[in-house]
Amino acid sequence: MTARIVVVEDDPSVAELVTLYLRNAEFIVAHARTAAEARVKFDQEKPALVILDLGLPDANGLDLLREIRKHADTPVLALTARAEDVQKIEALESGMDDYMTKPFNPKELVARVRAILRRTAGMPGSGRAIVVGNVRIDPARHEVHVSERPVSLRAKEFELLEAFCRQPGIVLTRDRLLEDVWGFAYPGETRTVDVHVKQLRDKLADADAKIETVWGVGYKLVGPT
Ligand code: CA
DSSP: OOOEEEEEOSOHHHHHHHHHHHHHTTOEEEEESSHHHHHHHHHHHOOSEEEEESBOSSSBHHHHHHHHHHHOOOOEEEEEOGGGTTHHHHHHHTTOOEEEESSOOHHHHHHHHHHHHHHTTTSTTOSOOEEETTEEEETTTTEEEETTEEEOOOHHHHHHHHHHHHSTTOOEEHHHHIIIIISOOOTTOHHHHHHHHHHHHHHTTTOSSEEEEETTTEEEEEOOO
């Protein structure tokens, strides 16, 4: 599962370790040292998950989390120092998905990240709305809105759009889409993907997120800039 992750951590050794392990697990990682940097990265990267150190130099991590929660359901895994244990309960109440206490085993961190992504953004039908530009997908209700107007999609069109919106900016090959959406992958069937992408493009003409063709590779969803 390829997904973008933003690591917010001011301690360079912890950040380096976490980044290394996540990259080895095929995740795309961006690092922010401060809450100010985190806000920028969050907007730039549109991450599938955020790893958030609660003790940041320029802000309380919990305040940053609440800020994120105001406009996004992005899963957050918190890192806390022992002295901050007291914050845990508050953290879970603020919409945190999981937390780990330092020092932690980076392998366990990767396992937890995968578990959260499976539970939330990585899994179809997880119930959390996904927003890219003016496109809003509600997997639980199987609804799509463009600029608040409902768009009617067939089941496979919906799943295809969901796959794109969960990984904006990432090139998805036709084989990968076949496997993710149709549950199989064998040569010769990739035209199915092309046909559905064309239908999606027609139905989402008013969307400011576009499905772009990456010649010879596949497709990617490009959000508004
Ligand atoms: Ca810290």
